[in-house]
Amino acid sequence: MSVITGAGLRARLASGAFAVTAEISPPRGADPGALLRKAEPLRGWADAVNVTDNAGAHVRMASWAGSLLAAQAGIEPVMQLTCRDRNRLALQSDLLAAWAVGIPNVLLMTGDHPKFGDDPGAVPVFDLDSVQLLWAARTMREEGRLISGRALTSRPGWLIGAVENPFAPPAGFRAARLAKKAAAGAEFVQTQFVFDAAAFGRWMAEVRDLGLDQRCRIIAGVGPVRSLRALDHMRTGVPGLYIPDEVDRRLRAVPADQVADEGTRICAEIIEQVRAIPGVSGVHVMAPGYEQAIPGILERAGLARRDPAAPASALGGQHAH
Amino acid sequence: MESEAGRAAWPRPVRPRLPGWLAYRLQRVLAPNAAYRRLAGVLAGSPAAYRAFTATERAAKGAAFGCRMCGQCTLPVTGYACPETCPKKLRNGPCGGVGADGSCEVFPDTRCVWVVACERAEREGRVTDLLLFQRPVDHRRAGRSAWVSYWAGDDADLWAPAAGTGAAPGPDAAPAAGSGPGG
Numbered sequence: 057m058s059v060i061t062g063a064g065l066r067a068r069l070a071s072g073a074f075a076v077t078a079e080i081s082p083p084r085g086a087d088p089g090a091l092l093r094k095a096e097p098l099r100g101w102a103d104a105v106n107v108t109d110n111a112g113a114h115v116r117m118a119s120w121a122g123s124l125l126a127a128q129a130g131i132e133p134v135m136q137l138t139c140r141d142r143n144r145l146a147l148q149s150d151l152l153a154a155w156a157v158g159i160p161n162v163l164l165m166t167g168d169h170p171k172f173g174d175d176p177g178a179v180p181v182f183d184l185d186s187v188q189l190l191w192a193a194r195t196m197r198e199e200g201r202l203i204s205g206r207a208l209t210s211r212p213g214w215l216i217g218a219v220e221n222p223f224a225p226p227a228g229f230r231a232a233r234l235a236k237k238a239a240a241g242a243e244f245v246q247t248q249f250v251f252d253a254a255a256f257g258r259w260m261a262e263v264r265d266l267g268l269d270q271r272c273r274i275i276a277g278v279g280p281v282r283s284l285r286a287l288d289h290m291r292t293g294v295p296g297l298y299i300p301d302e303v304d305r306r307l308r309a310v311p312a313d314q315v316a317d318e319g320t321r322i323c324a325e326i327i328e329q330v331r332a333i334p335g336v337s338g339v340h341v342m343a344p345g346y347e348q349a350i351p352g353i354l355e356r357a358g359l360a361r362r363d364p365a366a367p368a369s370a371l372g373g374q375h376a377h
Numbered sequence: 378m379e380s381e382a383g384r385a386a387w388p389r390p391v392r393p394r395l396p397g398w399l400a401y402r403l404q405r406v407l408a409p410n411a412a413y414r415r416l417a418g419v420l421a422g423s424p425a426a427y428r429a430f431t432a433t434e435r436a437a438k439g440a441a442f443g444c445r446m447c448g449q450c451t452l453p454v455t456g457y458a459c460p461e462t463c464p465k466k467l468r469n470g471p472c473g474g475v476g477a478d479g480s481c482e483v484f485p486d487t488r489c490v491w492v493v494a495c496e497r498a499e500r501e502g503r504v505t506d507l508l509l510f511q512r513p514v515d516h517r518r519a520g521r522s523a524w525v526s527y528w529a530g531d532d533a534d535l536w537a538p539a540a541g542t543g544a545a546p547g548p549d550a551a552p553a554a555g556s557g558p559g560g
Contacts, residue, residue: 139465144513166465166472169483171385180387180465187469188513203513221473226495229507233470236508239539248473295474295482 064132065104065161066215068338069244069273074331075338076359077134077246077275078350079106080126082117088125091117095126097348100361104161106246106340109136113173120150123159134217135159138167143183144192148202151193155212163217163246164189172295187240190218194241218242218272222259223252223298231262238272246340247277249290251322252300253329260333269335276330279342280349281307281319320349324356331357390487391443391462397497400441400457409528417528431522448518448526449535454506456497463490468511509536 068075078098083090091107098105107122116122123133135154137147154162166186170178184192192203193216200208218237222230234245250256256276263269281287281299287307291299303322310318327339339359341350351361393400407413420427431446438444442452442459451468452459460468464483471491474482479492498504512535518526526532 166467168474169387169464171387171464171483176385182465182467183516184513185465185467185469185511187510191510192513219473221475224471224473224475225477225479225489226471226475226492229470229491229495232508236469236510236539240510295476296472298477 065134065244068103069215072337074359075273075275076102076354076362077104077106077338077340078102078347079108079340079342079344080122080347081108081111081344082119082122084114084116086117091122091125092129094347095129095131097351099131101351101354102341103338103362104132104134106134106136106163109138109165109167110141110173111136111168111344113140113168113170113175113178115174120154120157120159123154124157127158127160132161133159134161134163136163136165137189138165139182139184139186139189140167140170141178141181143181144203147184147189148192148196151196151214152208152212155214159214161215161217162193163219164193164242165219168295186218187236190216190237190240190242197241215243216241217244217246219247220245221248221296222250222256223248224296228262231259231266231268234263234272235266235268238268242272244273244275244337246275249279249297249342250276250326250330251303252298253326253333255298256330257333260335264335269337273337274335275338275340276327276336277340277342278323278326278330280316280323280346280353282316282343282346282349283319284308284312284315316349320353320356323353327353327357327359387464387483388445388462388466389443389464389484390481390490390493391459392488392493393442393458393497395441395457397457397501400452401501401503404453407524407527409530413528414530417525420522420525421529427522427525430525431520434522434524446520446523447514448521448523449514449532450523450527451511451535454503454509454511454536456494456501456503456507458490458494458497460490460494460511466514467491468514470507508539510539511536 065075080094095105105126107119107126109119110116119135119137123135126133137150151162164186170176170180195201196208197212200211220230220234263274281290284307290297306322307315307318330336330339341353343349420430435446443462444459445461447461465472471489475489475492476482476485479488481487481489494507498507
């Protein structure tokens with residue numbers, strides 16, 4: 057079946073070379089081709105591609121199936137798994153299933169509330185929270201036990217990731233919260249969109265003070281603003297997302313047909329800025345519905361294509377500059 | 378949208394009506410001792426007395442903290458702000474959707490339970506409590522008396538220190554029997 061071993065993202069983070077991850081949403085439909093068409097432009101550019109789990113509480117093809125399709129196509133997936141839709145039994149069995157079908161990386165998160173989704177009448181499960189889910193996964197992998205204490209017949213081996221929002225209140229508690237996630241089992245973290253590199257830098261200083269960047273690789277979330285409509289939505293309709301006035305001004309200052317280009321330029325600039333911050337191990341590029349723009353953004357930011365045919369040493373040299 | 382959320386049965390952040398300093402003082406009054414353990418034993422043996430006692434607890438903690446009777450009280454280590462009133466019932470800290478003004482993403486007219494918890498814990502010098510790892514809730518205990526469980530010693534492994542966070546169990550918190558993260 058799958059030839060993916062997890063060597064990609066895990067090896068990249070272990071080597072200390074700058075990692076690139078990206079993100080796709082599975083289709084609101086049953087066509088595998090729709091998923092692969094989104095993943096294909098990212099081949100060779102991202103070390104691994106997140107497959108979202110009913111993002112924004114909107115029903116989509118399951119993240120495990122999207123991850124499996126990507127893996128079968130030779131694109132390393134990161135399976136997102138949220139606590140919103142499953143109790144602890146289903147969370148643990150889905151995690152075991154993920155490893156069994158060759159999904160090497162998992163990203164464990166609380167999940168958006170059904171209020172923001174396409175079916176607000178759905179039951180919000182939240183049987184576990186993200187920290188408890190990270191702990192459960194780590195215990196399954198390291199100790200071969202379920203939450204109940206029952207022994208597993210064989211152990212999974214995923215790389216375990218978490219998410220964090222460096223910008224949300226309570227100020228001063230966000231780095232400590234990441235410390236809690238790292239202690240529970242997170243080996244890497246992908247952050248909320250960074251639009252304010254200075255504020256992100258202040259959070260990173262707290263992270264380094266706790267020595268957290270040594271225990272948990274920090275991957276900064278970034279993404280382009282595609283249009284003024286998208287800007288308005290991101291500023292008012294997405295909980296926990298902060299866009300500084302300066303970015304707003306820059307996007308509104310250009311003619312309408314150049315907003316997308318200015319958006320990718322800002323994104324590339326932010327990538328270069330966060331890359332210069334000590335302790336940042338990579339970037340995670342999110343461009344929902346606009347995945348085809350990601351290679352151009354990476355190129356603009358000076359992150360060359362990773363040629364899957366090239367030997368690993370050549371790759372290391374290429375990105376170590 | 379707002380009126381819809383207002384009608385929903387989702388847990389809704391409740392601002393504690395008891396000041397933090399008073400809550401911590403009352404906690405000392407409720408600390409387990411021989412008399413309380415005996416009372417817990419008596420209540421466990423009498424369903425009617427247990428029901429009456431639990432109703433009293435529900436009324437008192439409901440008025441003070443918006444208690445939803447999860448039966449596994451975490452208030453002593455969350456600044457006496459109840460995480461069960463978070464719409465996501467998050468026991469280990471806030472979600473990423475907190476508004477810039479500290480508002481809850483689901484009920485924007487309320488303040489995030491964890492923003493309130495942090496403020497109260499800071500004021501009382503109990504911030505390290507918030508770094509404790511809170512274990513998954515046992516849903517069989519919903520509606521049961523957390524006070525009786527506490528006195529009977531059934532709450533010993535509700536939370537555990539998390540390695541590398543500088544967290545230490547609170548003075549009245551028994552260290553966990555099992556292993557927590559990094560433990």
